[in-house]
Amino acid sequence: xxxxxxxxxxxxxxxxxxxxxxxxxxxxxxxxxxxxxxxxxxxxxxxxxxxxxxxxxxxxxxxxxxxxxxxxxxxxxxxxxxxxxxxxxxxxxxxxxxxxxxxxxxxxxxxxxxxxxxxxxxxxxxxxxxxxxxxxxxxxxxxxxxxxxxxxxxxxxxxxxxxxxxxxxxxxxxxxxxxxxxxxxxxxxxxxxxxxxxxxxxxxxxxxxxxxxxxxxxxxxxxxxxxxxxxxxxxxxxxxxxxxxxxxxxxxxxxxxxxxxxxxxxxxxxxxxxxxxxxxxxxxxxxxxxxxxxxxxxxxxxxxxxxxxxxxxxxxxxxxxxxxxxxxxxxxxxxxxxxxxxxxxxxxxxxxxxxxxxxxxxxxxxxxxxx
Amino acid sequence: xxxxxxxxxxxxxxxxxxxxxxxxxxxxxxxxxxxxxxxxxxxxxxxxxxxxxxxxxxxxxxxxxxxxxxxxxxxxxxxxxxxxxxxxxxxxxxxxxxxxxxxxxxxxxxxxxxxxxxxxxxxxxxxxxxxxxxxxxxxxxxxxxxxxxxxxxxxxxxxxxxxxxxxxxxxxxxxxxxxxxxxxxxxxxxxxxxxxxxxxxxxxxxxxxxxxxxxxxxxxxxxxxxxxxxxxxxxxxxxxxxxxxxxxxxxxxxxxxxxxxxxxxxxxxxxxxxxxxxxxxxxxxxxxxxxxxxxxxxxxxxxxxxxxxxxxxxxxxxxxxxxxxxxxxxxxxxxxxxxxxxxxxxxxxxxxxxxxxxxxxxxxxxxxxxx
Numbered sequence: 001x002x003x004x005x006x007x008x009x010x011x012x013x014x015x016x017x018x019x020x021x022x023x024x025x026x027x028x029x030x031x032x033x034x035x036x037x038x039x040x041x042x043x044x045x046x047x048x049x050x051x052x053x054x055x056x057x058x059x060x061x062x063x064x065x066x067x068x069x070x071x072x073x074x075x076x077x078x079x080x081x082x083x084x085x086x087x088x089x090x091x092x093x094x095x096x097x098x099x100x101x102x103x104x105x106x107x108x109x110x111x112x113x114x115x116x117x118x119x120x121x122x123x124x125x126x127x128x129x130x131x132x133x134x135x136x137x138x139x140x141x142x143x144x145x146x147x148x149x150x151x152x153x154x155x156x157x158x159x160x161x162x163x164x165x166x167x168x169x170x171x172x173x174x175x176x177x178x179x180x181x182x183x184x185x186x187x188x189x190x191x192x193x194x195x196x197x198x199x200x201x202x203x204x205x206x207x208x209x210x211x212x213x214x215x216x217x218x219x220x221x222x223x224x225x226x227x228x229x230x231x232x233x234x235x236x237x238x239x240x241x242x243x244x245x246x247x248x249x250x251x252x253x254x255x256x257x258x259x260x261x262x263x264x265x266x267x268x269x270x271x272x273x274x275x276x277x278x279x280x281x282x283x284x285x286x287x288x289x290x291x292x293x294x295x296x297x298x299x300x301x302x303x304x305x306x307x308x309x310x311x312x313x314x315x316x317x318x319x320x321x322x323x324x325x326x327x328x329x330x331x332x333x334x335x336x337x338x339x340x341x342x343x344x345x346x347x348x349x350x351x352x353x354x355x356x357x358x359x360x361x362x363x364x365x366x367x368x369x370x371x
Numbered sequence: 372x373x374x375x376x377x378x379x380x381x382x383x384x385x386x387x388x389x390x391x392x393x394x395x396x397x398x399x400x401x402x403x404x405x406x407x408x409x410x411x412x413x414x415x416x417x418x419x420x421x422x423x424x425x426x427x428x429x430x431x432x433x434x435x436x437x438x439x440x441x442x443x444x445x446x447x448x449x450x451x452x453x454x455x456x457x458x459x460x461x462x463x464x465x466x467x468x469x470x471x472x473x474x475x476x477x478x479x480x481x482x483x484x485x486x487x488x489x490x491x492x493x494x495x496x497x498x499x500x501x502x503x504x505x506x507x508x509x510x511x512x513x514x515x516x517x518x519x520x521x522x523x524x525x526x527x528x529x530x531x532x533x534x535x536x537x538x539x540x541x542x543x544x545x546x547x548x549x550x551x552x553x554x555x556x557x558x559x560x561x562x563x564x565x566x567x568x569x570x571x572x573x574x575x576x577x578x579x580x581x582x583x584x585x586x587x588x589x590x591x592x593x594x595x596x597x598x599x600x601x602x603x604x605x606x607x608x609x610x611x612x613x614x615x616x617x618x619x620x621x622x623x624x625x626x627x628x629x630x631x632x633x634x635x636x637x638x639x640x641x642x643x644x645x646x647x648x649x650x651x652x653x654x655x656x657x658x659x660x661x662x663x664x665x666x667x668x669x670x671x672x673x674x675x676x677x678x679x680x681x682x683x684x685x686x687x688x689x690x691x692x693x694x695x696x697x698x699x700x701x702x703x704x705x706x707x708x709x710x711x712x713x714x715x716x717x718x719x720x721x722x723x724x725x726x727x728x729x730x731x732x733x734x735x736x737x738x739x740x741x742x
Contacts, residue, residue, distance in 0.1 A: 028655070031508030032534055033710035038508055040515065042542070047510030071540055072509055076573050078599040079538045086535065086596070086622030090656055137402030137409055138443055139418030144411065163403055164457065167450045169442055171413070202447050203603040204575035225457070228449040230601030232574040251457035254625040284399070285461055315458075339404035 526723020
């Protein structure tokens, strides 16, 4: 038998039913028909999913490891997701918990084309943590967003990303927005200074046009939500634009059903995300510290030959939390504060300066290495 | 204030906290920042989401109706999903329950280009229910799939769709599969006979090539999973191929978080699905009869000016269940039986014939009209 793709699921089940449920899951994610009715020897040997192990994690909750035929995935990232969890996403007793990154996946998809080190280099950040903020609210015209961007930039921020709601709306069309923001930042350029990161939307053609337009404005990074664009289209953009860094947004991540460290950390990284935005614990979203730590670890993990993907904790963060967040995540992180800076109103630049200063002054070397 | 997009959510919350939670949801799905920090009058009036009503459905469960600025959606289906549920999909206390199809959505997206009547006409089905089966298991080479298709066709089936796992794998590349199946069915053609429905996968370019190839083989319908391809790409295919009917597959529907009648019935229809496959009650999946009935009603609902989208209940159905399913769904349905026919092995054609006969002989007129 050829090398298999190993997927780990968590299933809620009675102990007496778990073996049958695990087998049914293996069938659902592979041949999706009664195995007894399959007489083709190749399909029986290589394609039918196989239950490898079942362990009881707690009463009524089982960890199930299933080996899937890697040929079913081909070279298509959306088909990877389809085979890992397509139909089973409709079952509410099962969560996709983890996937082993076998060499074939690494070779096929390749992970970040830039990653942590390049994103630091672009803004001259040395080994410190990166800073990021978001342009919003949507509804503002390009000129007002550009003014906000300029004020953020005056505060010394590294990256300014479009809020993920900013698409190609009548009140702020993509091209006019990119033009206005790029122009507003142009006067302030120095090597390694602020980078504007526009958000892409629409079908693959539209996103290609948006990237081309952004590149013409000397932009080198974009935000994309892979669950909205489809993984295959996200991956095509990554392959076609080796000079562009991609920041993944979790919109429609629906991560109640796929473990967040797997989806937003490991898999978005696998298909090319250079940085991954996720809801930090203690903010507007319900992720636990453990989930956030595991997610950051997946994004940065060494040993697979993939470049590190920058974890970007976000979702209601404040300047007051910067030291605690750096204690928690270390220096290999991009801190994203949006709303809390915008709340400063006329003092936006000062608030940004305070955020940036807090990140720069943090004693990175003093931090325990094994945290 | 302009006409708004009305979204209905179900939120689990304590009674004392629901008002604040509902307001937070309205902000999350619109401006995603503290409203007090917004001074732009257009944004305050037209863009900030507004809580319209909160009703207690049962203890701890609330129905919340939120009005969103329709301009935030633009003309992009993925942006519609982003604005309805993007970030909130990450919250596990909330389900997207329903959306009102305001005229602007209907005009922008247009729904099925063919729908129920055209799918009946293509196979000469009159007013009876349609029959469908699935080519599987994946792993079989094109020649074996073609042989299966021929045996299904000899049994008189209307539609033969690729299983959603069939993509562009080495053991069965899309073009060789389509060629082989089309060729196998060619000898059996008569007007209104069996239709082969291949499954598309990959990025937008790849799917376009697949459709072009399929059209050259005289194929008139395809299967696509919008949650895998991205809604914008699905919709582009629908617009670009007015002669092709689209059957939506629910893979990665993750419908524990979006009400299935909304996602698979109403919204897939809105963006152009001519038929929608979903897990029938009492099969391999956990949908209740009520959910299935509501889903079929959404797919077929009149009054919005959209063509009816054919409900395709599936997922472990059997020939024995045909009369009960027709009692339940009526004639406006496509019954999909895959595995149970394949189980017949060498008697596949006979099993298909029995399935088809059961559907044809059902006394459609005798059925109570208000069921």
